[in-house]
Amino acid sequence: MYLRTLLPALLLIPILSSSMAAAPEAGYLGVAVCGECHAKERDLWRDSFHDRAMKEPTAKTVLGDFKDVQFTAHGVTSRFFKRDGRFFVRTDGPDGTLKDYPIRYTFGWYPLQQYLIEFPGGRLQSLGIAWDSRPQDQGGQRWFHLYPNEKMDHRNPLHWTAPDQTWNYQCADCHSTDLKKGYDAERHVYDTRFAEINVACEACHGPGSRHVAWAQAAVAAKASGTAPTPPAASTDPTLGLLVDLKDRDGGQWQTDPATGKPARTVPRKSQTQNETCARCHSRRGRIWDELTPGEPLHQGFRLALLSPSLYFPDGQIKDEDYEYGSFIQSRMYHQGVVCSDCHEPHSLKLKAAGNAVCTRCHQAERYDDKTHHHHATGGTGTACVACHMPRRLYMVVDPRFDHSLRVPRPDLSETLGTPNACNACHQDKDAAWAAAAVAGWFPDPARRGPHFGEALHAADTNAADAPARLLALAGDPGQPAIARASALERLHEHPSRDAMLTLPRLLKDPDPLVRAAAVRYLEVTDLRTRTEQAWPLLTDPARTVRLEATRVLAPLATQTMGAELASQLDSALQEYVAAESVNADRPEANLNLGLIALTAGEPEVAERAYREALALDPRFIPAHANLADLYRGQGREAEAQAQLRAGLAVDPESADLHHALGLSLVRAKRLDAALTDLKRAVELAPANTRYAYVYAIALDGAGQTAEALPVLAAAAERDAANTELLVALVQYHAKLGQREAATAWLDKLAAVAPGDPTVDQLRGSLKQP
Structure with missing residues (x-):
C-alpha cells in the first residue's frame, strides 16, 4: 500500500532521499577565505590531525617508505615504490592476484598513516597495510598489517578490497568537509565530493558564506561611518555562523568552597559543542543525507549503545568506540564539561601538559598529590589519565584514552570481569590485590557502591534477576542515559512482566536515547499496545525516536484506518525509507528496507531489497536467511532451502543458516537430515540456547530423548533462568521415567519462575502414577 510507491523496481532510493532533504542554507568557502580574517586559528589548525585527515599524495604528505620496499603479511609480499613521480603499491587485489595500484590519497597521519586506492565506479578502498609513523625508537617507521591476527586473503570480508573497507561509506564522512557520498543505487557507482579534502573550519562551524556576508557588511558600515557596530550584531549574536559554539550563559568554572571540587556557576544547557564533535568522535551510524550544521546529534545519527561487542558491561571501551559514548557516561559531562574545556579546538592539543590540564579546574594541592594518587613522585601512576582515562590499543599501534573519566573499580573486575586501571600497570597482581589497595586508600564504601554495569552484566550472563535489574536501571534518571537505553535494549532478550508499568514513563523521558530504546522494546508487545504507546512518538522531535516508532508501527500499513492517520503513517514510512536510503550502498540498509516492506505487507518489495543486499555483498548472511524465510512464508520451501544452501556455500560456518536449514528440513519431514544441521548450529554457536532447545526438541521427535537431555542441561547451565529449557528438562526426564531428576x-524452575502456573501443572503430572 505504501512502500510499493516508495521503492520502485530498481530501488532508486537516493532520489527519494534528496527530494525530501532541505537545501543547505549557505555555501562553503574554504579555509583560505576563513584564514584571511582568522589567521591565528588557521595557523593553529595547520598541520593538526584535522588538517592531515586526508591529503593528496606528495613527497611532503606521504610518510611511508616507497623506496622499492617489500613487506610480507598473510603470505602476500607487497611492494611499495614510485614511478614517474607517483606512489604505487603492488599487492593482492579483489581476486587475489598481484597488481600495481597507484596511491590516490593519504589518510591520517599519526601514529599511523593509511593509503586510499581508487577503483572503478568512484569507489576508494583503504589499503590493509599501513605505515607506522611513530619514531623508530618506539617501534615505528615500518609497514605493518592492520589485521595481523586474522586469516586474511581476498575472500575475507575485512580484506582491503571488500565493502567493509570502502572509504566512501566507512571513512569519508569524518575525514573531509561537507562530504556528499553521491551513491547511485541503480548503477552501483559513487560520485563522492567534498567542499574541502580535510577537516577544515566549516566542518565544525558550518558553511561560512553568511558569516562572510555579515563581516563584509560590518566593514562597509564602518567605512561609511553610518554604523559604529556591525549592523547584524543586535539581531544575530552568532555573527552569521550556522553553528553557534560560543558559551552565552556567562558561566564560569570555580571551586566549590564546600566540596573543594570544581563547579560551574551556571548550569550549561547547550550541548551544541559536544554534539558537533560527536558527529565524528563517536561510534554511530548516519541516518540522514542532508545534515543541518549544529542540529542535535539524534537528527542525523544513531549512537551505538553499550552492547557487549563494543563495551565492557561497566561502560569501558572495548571495540573502536571513539570518545563520545564514553564521555556521556562521565560525571564531568553531566556537570557541564565540553570538549574545549580540555582541548584547544583548532590545534586539538591539550590546553596544558600532563596533569596541568586537569588542575586547571581541580585543585593541584588536593589531587596532584601523593595523598590522592598514592604513587611515588615522578612515576607513571601519578598521571591523572593513568587512573581515570586508561588507554586501549586500536589499529595495532594507536592507544586511545577512555573518556568516561571513571574512578578505578578493581572490585568490579572481580565480579564483572572488566579491566581496571590498576592492573593495567600492575600486571603481576590480580584484581583482588588492586581492590584491597584501593579500599585501603579510600575506605568510604560509597566509592564502591552499586554500578550500572552490574545490571548489564546480569543480562549478559543470563542471571535469574536480570529482568528486574535491567528495568530498575532503565527507570533510574540518575544513571547515564546511554546505560539506561542499553538496559532497555537487553530487556528484549529478558522480558519483564513489570516493564509495561514503567515503559509509559520512559517513552516520555527527556533523553532521546532512552525514548528510542523504549519504543524498540514495544516490539515484544501486541499491535494494539504498540499503537497506543508508540503512535504519539511518530511526531517526536528526535528523528531517531520517530524512526523506531515507525518501525514498530509498520504492521499497521496492512490495516484499514482513516485518511488522516494513514497519511501520518505514510509520511513516517517515507522518512524511514529516506533514513535507510542514506546507506543504500550497504547490504544492512537494504535488509532493513526489506524487513519493513515485509512487515508492511509488501513481500515483492522485500524480495527486491534482499536481493539488492546480496548483489552488494553475496557474503551477507542475514540477507540469505531473510530471503529464505520470505520464501518459506510463501510456501516456496524448495527455494528457501536453495537460498540457505547458497548462503552456506559462501559461509559454511554460519550457525544461523545451519539452524534455518535444519528447520526447513524438519518441515519437509526429513528429520534425519535436519538433525545434522541443527546439531552443527549448536556446535558453531554454543552460547545460543535457542538453537540448543530446538535441536533437543528435534532429537526427541526422532525418538532420541535421552540424547536431548545433555544438550538441554548444557544450555541450562549457560542460561539458568530460561524457563523453556527447564520445562523441557522436566518433561523429558519424566518421559524417560527419571522422576527424581525431573x-x-x-525445583529449579520454581525458583526462577515463582507463581508460574506451569510449575503446579508439572508437579501435578509428576505425582500421577
Whole structure:
C-alpha cells in the first residue's frame, strides 16, 4: 500500500532521499577565505590531525617508505615504490592476484598513516597495510598489517578490497568537509565530493558564506561611518555562523568552597559543542543525507549503545568506540564539561601538559598529590589519565584514552570481569590485590557502591534477576542515559512482566536515547499496545525516536484506518525509507528496507531489497536467511532451502543458516537430515540456547530423548533462568521415567519462575502414577 510507491523496481532510493532533504542554507568557502580574517586559528589548525585527515599524495604528505620496499603479511609480499613521480603499491587485489595500484590519497597521519586506492565506479578502498609513523625508537617507521591476527586473503570480508573497507561509506564522512557520498543505487557507482579534502573550519562551524556576508557588511558600515557596530550584531549574536559554539550563559568554572571540587556557576544547557564533535568522535551510524550544521546529534545519527561487542558491561571501551559514548557516561559531562574545556579546538592539543590540564579546574594541592594518587613522585601512576582515562590499543599501534573519566573499580573486575586501571600497570597482581589497595586508600564504601554495569552484566550472563535489574536501571534518571537505553535494549532478550508499568514513563523521558530504546522494546508487545504507546512518538522531535516508532508501527500499513492517520503513517514510512536510503550502498540498509516492506505487507518489495543486499555483498548472511524465510512464508520451501544452501556455500560456518536449514528440513519431514544441521548450529554457536532447545526438541521427535537431555542441561547451565529449557528438562526426564531428576529440575524452575502456573501443572503430572 505504501512502500510499493516508495521503492520502485530498481530501488532508486537516493532520489527519494534528496527530494525530501532541505537545501543547505549557505555555501562553503574554504579555509583560505576563513584564514584571511582568522589567521591565528588557521595557523593553529595547520598541520593538526584535522588538517592531515586526508591529503593528496606528495613527497611532503606521504610518510611511508616507497623506496622499492617489500613487506610480507598473510603470505602476500607487497611492494611499495614510485614511478614517474607517483606512489604505487603492488599487492593482492579483489581476486587475489598481484597488481600495481597507484596511491590516490593519504589518510591520517599519526601514529599511523593509511593509503586510499581508487577503483572503478568512484569507489576508494583503504589499503590493509599501513605505515607506522611513530619514531623508530618506539617501534615505528615500518609497514605493518592492520589485521595481523586474522586469516586474511581476498575472500575475507575485512580484506582491503571488500565493502567493509570502502572509504566512501566507512571513512569519508569524518575525514573531509561537507562530504556528499553521491551513491547511485541503480548503477552501483559513487560520485563522492567534498567542499574541502580535510577537516577544515566549516566542518565544525558550518558553511561560512553568511558569516562572510555579515563581516563584509560590518566593514562597509564602518567605512561609511553610518554604523559604529556591525549592523547584524543586535539581531544575530552568532555573527552569521550556522553553528553557534560560543558559551552565552556567562558561566564560569570555580571551586566549590564546600566540596573543594570544581563547579560551574551556571548550569550549561547547550550541548551544541559536544554534539558537533560527536558527529565524528563517536561510534554511530548516519541516518540522514542532508545534515543541518549544529542540529542535535539524534537528527542525523544513531549512537551505538553499550552492547557487549563494543563495551565492557561497566561502560569501558572495548571495540573502536571513539570518545563520545564514553564521555556521556562521565560525571564531568553531566556537570557541564565540553570538549574545549580540555582541548584547544583548532590545534586539538591539550590546553596544558600532563596533569596541568586537569588542575586547571581541580585543585593541584588536593589531587596532584601523593595523598590522592598514592604513587611515588615522578612515576607513571601519578598521571591523572593513568587512573581515570586508561588507554586501549586500536589499529595495532594507536592507544586511545577512555573518556568516561571513571574512578578505578578493581572490585568490579572481580565480579564483572572488566579491566581496571590498576592492573593495567600492575600486571603481576590480580584484581583482588588492586581492590584491597584501593579500599585501603579510600575506605568510604560509597566509592564502591552499586554500578550500572552490574545490571548489564546480569543480562549478559543470563542471571535469574536480570529482568528486574535491567528495568530498575532503565527507570533510574540518575544513571547515564546511554546505560539506561542499553538496559532497555537487553530487556528484549529478558522480558519483564513489570516493564509495561514503567515503559509509559520512559517513552516520555527527556533523553532521546532512552525514548528510542523504549519504543524498540514495544516490539515484544501486541499491535494494539504498540499503537497506543508508540503512535504519539511518530511526531517526536528526535528523528531517531520517530524512526523506531515507525518501525514498530509498520504492521499497521496492512490495516484499514482513516485518511488522516494513514497519511501520518505514510509520511513516517517515507522518512524511514529516506533514513535507510542514506546507506543504500550497504547490504544492512537494504535488509532493513526489506524487513519493513515485509512487515508492511509488501513481500515483492522485500524480495527486491534482499536481493539488492546480496548483489552488494553475496557474503551477507542475514540477507540469505531473510530471503529464505520470505520464501518459506510463501510456501516456496524448495527455494528457501536453495537460498540457505547458497548462503552456506559462501559461509559454511554460519550457525544461523545451519539452524534455518535444519528447520526447513524438519518441515519437509526429513528429520534425519535436519538433525545434522541443527546439531552443527549448536556446535558453531554454543552460547545460543535457542538453537540448543530446538535441536533437543528435534532429537526427541526422532525418538532420541535421552540424547536431548545433555544438550538441554548444557544450555541450562549457560542460561539458568530460561524457563523453556527447564520445562523441557522436566518433561523429558519424566518421559524417560527419571522422576527424581525431573523433580530436581522442577525445583529449579520454581525458583526462577515463582507463581508460574506451569510449575503446579508439572508437579501435578509428576505425582500421577
